Amino acid sequence: MFGYVKPYQPELLVKEYEFYRAVYCGLCRSMKKNTGVLSNAFLNYDAVFLALARMAFSDEEPEAELRRCIAHPTRKRTMLKSSPAIDYSARAFASLAYYKNLDDIEDKSFFGKLTRYSIHPVIAHAKRLADIGELDVIVSEGLKEISALEGAGCAEADRPAEVFGRLLGEVFKCGVDGNDALLLYECGFHLGKFIYIADALDDYEKDVRENNYNPFRLTYGDGGLSDSVRNDIRVALILECEGIERAVDLFPEKHPIVINIIKNIIYMGLIKRLDTINGKGKTDERSL
Amino acid sequence: MNDPYKVLGVSRNASDDEIKEAYRALAKKYHPDNYGENNPLKDLANEKMQEINAAYDQIQKERASGAGQKDSYGSGSYGNYSYGNYGYGYSTGNGGTYNKEYAEIRHMINDNRFSDAEKRLSAVPEASRVAEWHYLKSIILMRRGYVNESMRELSIACDMDPSNYEYQKAKEMFNSRAGKYGSAYGAGPDGQYRRSGGCSTLDVCTSLICADCLCECCGGDLIRCI
Numbered sequence: 033m034f035g036y037v038k039p040y041q042p043e044l045l046v047k048e049y050e051f052y053r054a055v056y057c058g059l060c061r062s063m064k065k066n067t068g069v070l071s072n073a074f075l076n077y078d079a080v081f082l083a084l085a086r087m088a089f090s091d092e093e094p095e096a097e098l099r100r101c102i103a104h105p106t107r108k109r110t111m112l113k114s115s116p117a118i119d120y121s122a123r124a125f126a127s128l129a130y131y132k133n134l135d136d137i138e139d140k141s142f143f144g145k146l147t148r149y150s151i152h153p154v155i156a157h158a159k160r161l162a163d164i165g166e167l168d169v170i171v172s173e174g175l176k177e178i179s180a181l182e183g184a185g186c187a188e189a190d191r192p193a194e195v196f197g198r199l200l201g202e203v204f205k206c207g208v209d210g211n212d213a214l215l216l217y218e219c220g221f222h223l224g225k226f227i228y229i230a231d232a233l234d235d236y237e238k239d240v241r242e243n244n245y246n247p248f249r250l251t252y253g254d255g256g257l258s259d260s261v262r263n264d265i266r267v268a269l270i271l272e273c274e275g276i277e278r279a280v281d282l283f284p285e286k287h288p289i290v291i292n293i294i295k296n297i298i299y300m301g302l303i304k305r306l307d308t309i310n311g312k313g314k315t316d317e318r319s320l
Numbered sequence: 321m322n323d324p325y326k327v328l329g330v331s332r333n334a335s336d337d338e339i340k341e342a343y344r345a346l347a348k349k350y351h352p353d354n355y356g357e358n359n360p361l362k363d364l365a366n367e368k369m370q371e372i373n374a375a376y377d378q379i380q381k382e383r384a385s386g387a388g389q390k391d392s393y394g395s396g397s398y399g400n401y402s403y404g405n406y407g408y409g410y411s412t413g414n415g416g417t418y419n420k421e422y423a424e425i426r427h428m429i430n431d432n433r434f435s436d437a438e439k440r441l442s443a444v445p446e447a448s449r450v451a452e453w454h455y456l457k458s459i460i461l462m463r464r465g466y467v468n469e470s471m472r473e474l475s476i477a478c479d480m481d482p483s484n485y486e487y488q489k490a491k492e493m494f495n496s497r498a499g500k501y502g503s504a505y506g507a508g509p510d511g512q513y514r515r516s517g518g519c520s521t522l523d524v525c526t527s528l529i530c531a532d533c534l535c536e537c538c539g540g541d542l543i544r545c546i
Contacts, residue, residue, distance in 0.1 A: 190461075265468060267494045267498045272467065
């Protein structure tokens with residue numbers, strides 16, 4: 033379900049690209065420190081987006097430093113120093129990963145269960161260290177509700193998507209109040225809906241092969257999705273991007289570089305990813 | 321109050337045209353039509369809009385009185401926008417429909433009585449659901465934020481009645497809204513360039529020569545002839 037939210041690199045300025053990488057590295061370091069060694073293996077681009085969104089509201093000027101790390105021993109890397117935005121994102125994603133893993137353990141086959149169980153101790157440890165009490169109920173209840181809808185064979189992709197949107201909205205706004213919370217919630221809400229539907233679209237072929245639940249199988253059957261259907265879904269997803277954009281337009285302009293990266297992600301990154309799913313525009317899937 | 325020039329994002333010595341341009345762009349961005357009736361951010365957007373209007377008015381006033389520059393355009397700010405009926409969706413004009421049942425449902429939608437409208441729609445037996453039924457259903461779904469189902473219903477309406485201007489126009493509108501995204505500027509017709517992967521034959525040669533040099537440094541030799 034994770035890893036869709038990535039900038040479109042050719043359109044990033046070099047300094048934006050470097051900043052993005054610095055956030056990524058800073059987040060990795062923060063995970064190691066806050067949620068335990070090895071937990072940084074679960075770092076993904078969505079966590080970077082959350083960190084960026086929270087950063088847009090913080091008065092602190094982001095500070096970078098040069099450090100070595102195990103993954104890249106040859107050269108020192110620029111990484112952001114730990115800040116509330118980065119640490120929160122690291123901890124929130126540890127919680128998300130924990131509940132997602134628990135959820136997967138329940139509905140995967142034998143081998144799926146085995147791999148999930150094997151990573152379970154690391155994630156459980158990370159989640160204990162993350163210790164965000166408010167999120168526990170929201171995330172576990174949300175994922176349970178989605179499982180229930182999926183179990184009942186809900187044919188409308190929008191319903192589980194909405195639940196996931198609410199869940200992510202809460203994750204985005206947790207610990208913030210007032211108008212800032214409203215903006216972060218809207219941003220997370222539409223992003224969550226985008227991720228759920230894009231994920232269902234991405235997994236369609238696989239789910240047909242393996243006879244798993246997929247809302248689009250129930251709506252359009254197993255015979256493949258026609259171009260016009262794919263276009264409809266694309267337009268619906270772009271309307272979600274529009275929803276995110278409306279919120280981001282109202283974000284404070286404290287750190288222009290952060291806002292520029294976020295805009296790159298919602299104007300281009302998400303859509304490019306979507307077009308890759310639809311088999312058009314084979315953009316390279318290499319890491320940033 | 322904030323510096324009005326800063327609010328509009330222009331410098332103090334920007335020309336009147338530049339200011340007007342900046343104002344227009346911002347007014348378009350925060351226009352209430354973008355933040356429809358049930359968007360929770362509409363109050364925030366409205367505040368921002370007022371701030372922009374005030375800033376623009378103030379600059380106009382300053383320039384008119386200060387340097388003796390007359391406001392040659394004779395136009396103030398755009399004034400107060402009223403919330404349009406379309407917002408996050410599309411209007412429910414009377415698209416040449418004469419069916420009384422559907423006309424009533426349209427009224428309900430225009431009055432924001434979505435659950436009533438939905439009840440009436442579900443009461444229509446499945447066999448007699450015409451294109452308009454799907455169109456109205458699509459509007460309600462859109463208002464509830466179920467964009468995916470909404471687009472599906474809209475497509476069904478368009479397929480059932482391809483000659484209907486209203487449905488086609490709604491669909492076109494969404495497609496054109498979607499077209500804005502993902503188009504990178506200045507990067508070829510498709511908005512992306514191709515990055516050739518792997519390494520070319522030339523890369524292989526240079527790598528081999530490099531490796532050979534390294535071997536020679538250590539006393540060995542990888543390739544005899546060079």
